[in-house]
Amino acid sequence: MSTETGGAVGTEPRGPMPLPGPRGLPVLGSLPQFGKDPLAFFERLRGYGDMVSWRFGRNDCVFVSDPTYIGELLTETERTFDQPLLGIAFRTVMGNGVVVARGPDWRRKRSLVQPSVRPKQVKSYASTMTASTVDLADTWSGGERIDVKREMAALTQKIAVRTIFGVDTPADAEAMGRAMDIAQQEIGKEFSGLGAILPDWVPTPGRARIRKAAAVIDAEVGRVVARHRDGDGERPDLLSRLLTAVDETGAHLTDKEIRDETVTLYIGGHETTSSTLVWAWYLLARNPGARAALADELDRVLGDREPGIDDYAQLTYAQAVVKETLRLYPTIWLVTGVAKEGARIGGVPMPAGTRVWSSQWATHRDERWFPQPEEFRPGRWDPEDGDDVPEYAWFPFGGGPRVCLGTRFAMVEAVLILAVLARRFELDVDPGIINPVPTLTLQPDREVMATVRARPASRG
Structure with a gap:
């Protein structure tokens, strides 16, 4: 996710934009x-x-919500817009990985990381995604009560550590999970509170908590990396590919760079997919027609067998469920860039240093692009009869040169998990509205409890 806080500011803009907007308060x-x-x-x-x-504090900003303007912002990043310098909480956890890096450093890291998440490699991870989900399904039974958030987090964590680290768990999976939860919460708090305009050196309780969480993450990743270095033979996991990758000069990633990229991939492969799946079960439980349509597709395509990567293209309604979930509850809910000299949006000059923001949450709920925007309608993504959605009206993974590298991994993972579980079960999520809390990802504001209902045998 692209965010920026006041602890790391860039060049001040030359003056306010002649645009409409709220006046705001002095200083704040x-x-x-x-x-x-x-x-x-x-x-x-x-x-x-x-x-x-x-x-935003003393910083002049521009907010854009038209897909054309959003496309200009995303596609011009690295040319006329810079990736913002992120706040101390975010940087403490993420380091200077591919999500954070700029310019030549970003291009080098992207070239080293990208081969690990290309379609061919994602295909090799699909069997792990399915097998891990089958293991979970085998522990569920009809009438059982489950904490959906906890179950999805445990599942995606298992998949992440198997595909990234090549082991069943890191040295202490529970400690890693707790540290990630703290990191998410503190990043969200700092970004939306006074910490957003405090210099990096100002100590706060939240910054102390996030340093402790980052130390746990560093220790666990360090142990697994050391185990890999001591191992023999070639492994198919992401970490092994990072350890052997070389840039155009023949140089490997340093230990610090390995740590940063591993954490980035872990968050992308665990936290974001887990959140998406929680919202998907919540929405399906409240839309029985959509849940029935998903079950019908699974019966037709899969029958009594488990899904594999070759089924992904045929599971169009399952893909639509994931896309519609990401429309209503986008994991990445904000993007922003910093204007360089000569930057323009919609023909309007953006003085150097201006922060230009856009929000998936706001644009995804604009009725101009999505009729009945508050309704959960997977059919709007039907390849033949769906809505005509403008480019960059839906951008849950960002876009342009800095589009999320794990986009296909996340989509395949979410679809296969839904397919395995929804073929066997329905989850009746407890009644009541669940509101999103914007942390590092959009998280539910309370527990998501559900009753497991076994589906009848497949009619496929």
Whole structure:
């Protein structure tokens, strides 16, 4: 996710944009309103127009919500827009991995990481995704009560450590999970609170907690990396590929770079997919027609067998369920870039240093691009009869040169997990509205409890 906080600011813009927008407060700008509810704030900004001027603390910013403008921002990153310097909480966890790096350093790291998540490699991980999910399904029984968030987190963590580390668990999976939870929470708190405008050197309780969490993450990743270095033979996991990758000069990634890329891949392969699946079960439970359509597709395509990578292309409704979930509850809910000299959006000059923001949450819920935007309608993604969605009206994985490298991994993983579990079960999520909390990803504001219902034998 691309975010920026005040602890690491760039060049000050030359002056405010002649655009509509909220006036804000002296010094703080619109930070209090943003911090109270970032998602609602971006929806309110959209009400001013497709290009809006606002202030994040003392920083002049522009918010864009039209897909054409969003496309310009995303595709011009690395040319006329810089990846922002991220806040201390985010950088403490993520280091300087491919998500954070800029310029030549980013290009080098992307060239080293990208081969590990190409379609051919994702295909080799699919059997692990399915097998891990079957293991979970074998522990469920009809009438059982489960914590959906806990179950999905444990499953995607198992898949992540198997595909990334090539082992069943890191040295202490529980400690790693707790540390990641703390990291998510503290990044969200710092980003939307006063920590967003505090210099990096100012100590706060939240920054102390995130340093402790990062130390746990570092220790666990370090143990697994050391185990790999001591091993013999070639392994198919992501970490092994990173350890053997070389750049154009013949240099390997350093130990610090290995740590940063491993954590980036872990979060991308675990935290984001887990969150998406929780929201998918929540939405399916509240939309019985969609749940029945998914079951019908699974019976037709799979019958009594488990899904594999060769079934992915045929599971079009399952893909649509994931896409519609990511529309309503996008894991990455915010992108931002910093204008360089000569930057423009929609023909409007962006003074150097201007922060240009866009929000998947706001654009994905715009009725101009998505009729009945609050409704869960997987059919809008039907390859033949679906809606005509403009490019960059749906951008849950970002876009342009810095599009998320794990996009295909995440889509395949989510679809295969849904296919394995929904072929056997329905999850009746408890009644009541669950609201999203914007941390590193969009998380439910309470437990997501459900009753497991066994489906009848397949009619396929």
